[in-house]
Amino acid sequence: MSAHDRQHRLSAPATEVAAWERLWQTAPASLGALLAERVARTPDAEAYRWPDPDGEWRSQTWAQAGLVAREIAAGLLALGLRPQDRVAVMSGTRVEWIHADLGVMCAGGATTTVYPTSTAEDVSYILADSDSRIAVVENAGYLDKVLAAGSPVEHAVLIDGADPRALTLAELRGRGRALLEAAPDAVTAATSAVGSDQLATLIYTSGTTGRPKGVRLPHRCWIYEGLAGQAIELAGPDDLGYLWLPLAHAFGKALIATQIAIGYPCAVDGDLTRIIGNLPLVRPTVMPAVPRIFEKVHAGVLAAAHRDGGLKARLFDWAVDAGRQAARTRRAGQRPAAWPAVRHRIADRLVLARIRARFGGRMRYFISGAAALSADIAEFFDALGLPVLEGYGLTESSAATVVNRLGTVEYGTVGVPFPGTVIAIADDGEILIKGPGVMTGYHGGDEVDGWLSTGDIGEITARGSLKITDRKKDLIKTSGGKYVAPQSIETRFAAICPLSAQIVVHGEGRKYITALIDLDPQAVRSWAKEHDVPGADHAELVRSPQLVAVVERYIAELNAGLGRWETIKQFAILGTNLTVENGDLTPSLKVRRRVVEQRHGDLLDTLYPG
Structure with a gap:
């Protein structure tokens, strides 16, 4: 990377770097x-x-x-x-x-x-x-x-x-x-x-095309991850992880x-089916997860609170709003005024503490990684008193590379690098990484020399946090020459639509943007029962005019916040769910976009008549 390309750099705070350097010297x-x-x-x-x-x-x-x-x-x-x-x-x-x-x-x-x-x-x-x-x-x-x-x-x-x-x-x-x-x-x-440079782990990337590539991670990478996490106090000896x-x-x-x-x-x-039951038994203080878990919990809590409407729903909304205002004041480093503080204490006693009890009652924070998390969903959890620290990294950088810090969270971003790592933004917006956590290279390929090109597009915010805008290869260019970042649209929809499991935004070389929507089967069954909509199976339920109309309203709400060229003009609801077993999702529940587009190519074509 030339000096011209290294115009924007981001590092950890100096105090964290000093703490890490002391640990690294005797690692x-x-x-x-x-x-x-x-x-x-x-x-x-x-x-x-x-x-x-x-x-x-x-x-x-x-x-x-x-x-x-x-x-x-x-x-x-x-x-x-x-x-x-x-x-x-x-x-x-x-x-x-x-x-x-x-x-x-x-x-x-x-x-x-x-x-x-x-x-x-x-x-x-x-x-x-x-x-x-x-x-x-x-x-x-x-x-x-x-x-x-x-x-x-x-x-x-x-x-x-x-x-x-x-x-x-x-x-x-x-x-x-x-x-x-x-x-x-x-x-x-x-x-x-x-x-330290001896090979410790070979992790094969789950690519969307071609053979997976083996990422060579030496012992140095894992020692770095451990000591960097210790330096930023990601957890303490008294914590309990899940x-x-x-x-x-x-x-x-x-x-x-x-x-x-x-x-x-x-x-x-x-066992994912046991998480909800285990949390009150284990009572952890720290838990990592992926965005899909937060999306499901968010949708489930909202559905339960609003199922019967009336006073219960209004009390819930009032309490969450009180929690949201308190969280914003706290993140701004301000002391709450007298009435908002009283309001929040009442809201916490009546509603918020009861929700936290479902997670064991001791959770200090969650860590989210592997894919983009909606800022709205992250702030919702913060309103409950359950902050989410979103982070970012690649297999090629030993996963944990950038993360928000408790007390300085900037939602919608992934925070700042681990100490010892430097992030740079190239002229074309690509994120570059340099540090001890970077792989030696791909198995059977050349070694990494210097900066790791991530393939992700990002920017540095005014507060000094890294914001991911999309995958470089996923950027859509319509036939009209407009660029669209699908990941941003997809994460917004996850926060808006509680029925959604996945959405795949499409439009490369097309006249306009469309989407394939995968609805959560459990949420669909609950919705159908609540609204007396008949259907023998998931495929039949998602074809019902009543459900299609509901999804149309959520799409309209999404489109209201998008530029004209980004709006979803047509969509189709999938009759079968996207799964890891079928190859549609990675094991960390990220969509394999190209696989899904190829598998449902005929359906996508119907969204572009003529």
Whole structure:
């Protein structure tokens, strides 16, 4: 990047940079070494808790977690693991995923992350491209994919169940204990030999076209994530995290590194259907999520409050407005006047505190990442007393790169960089990143030298926050030559329409803008029941004239806030939902725009008659 291109730069506050530099000067070389430091510092403090098959929550100290990782590491060494040998982990989010990954880190190997939802074709490609010699899989159902013809996997390990083709995780740990009896320092020596630039993780990007690319992330990246999170006080030792995000995603791995660096405990359960029930039981203080979760909760809370109308609905709206005004005053650094303060206390006692209780009653804030979050939805949560810190990053930058700070949140932006990272805006608006969290390069490709081109378009606000406007490749140019940023329109619609699951704005090379709308099946069923609209299934319900008319009103409300060239002239409601399993969404619930447009190409054509 030339000096001409580096006209706009953004860095962390100087105090944060100084705190990070002090930590960085004495940083351990590897994630395994970071874990060893944590075990030595707080061996008896809680590290993880998780539900057993009966639904009872179990707990584990750092000393116990370190022992499990050590036994797994020794077991891998007993299987012949060599430095930087790849170990594929294919499992949902559960504490054993973390144990396996930490075992790989302590043994000096490198983890290849594989989503459980991956197709057999993708699994075969990822295993072959990464040359993964060992695979840890959740259950025997995945073995056919992992051990398919041509697979480089020599040893498979099962977390659950048993199969003659694989070791169980307990058997692997047993082999590890046997090795440690014979060579007590084997794991310590393997961990000590790991350098900061040695490969730690291969994460394959879920591209919309072509083969996924393996992102090479060395130990340096995860140490940086952990210490940067510690420097900005993203959490503290007294916090309790709730982790459900897919750990095959860089966001999840960054959170693990941060948790180890800070030393706070984390509840781990990847079952999305249990989140609402778990929160009052676990009572976390910090929880990461993706925008779709906030959108669903926002829609659900609004629907429940307004279902019966009348006094209940008016009281809810009054309370949220009081909370919103209090939050705005707080963000402006001002003291509230006497009556607004009293109004907010009454609103909190009658309404807002009861809503927070559904989240366990102790939540300090949420962290949102992986996709754009509507500023209106973020402010709604802040009005409830549940601030949302939106952040930004890529797999190629170890996920957590920029984030809002508690107390200085600017909604509609992703905040400021982690200390040690610099953001620049090129002449064409593209966001560029430079810092210790940037990958070494793509597997089998050239190394990154200097600045990482993100492919995202952004700007720096007057307050000094980074604002993402869209993906460079997603910008739409109509046949009339007008440019449209679809992501901005899509996030606005998510805040306006409580029935929406996804919306895909379309119009590249077309005369005007159209949209494909995917409605949330649960919200549609509730709406249909409330309005006595008959329908045997989702496809029939979304074709009902009454529902189409409702969506038309939401589109009209959206269009009222858009430029004439951006307005949605025609739309179609999809009869089947977009899913991760069908390849329409990434595992972090982002739309694969090109896949959806290609799959529904004929439907899109009907929106452009003549």
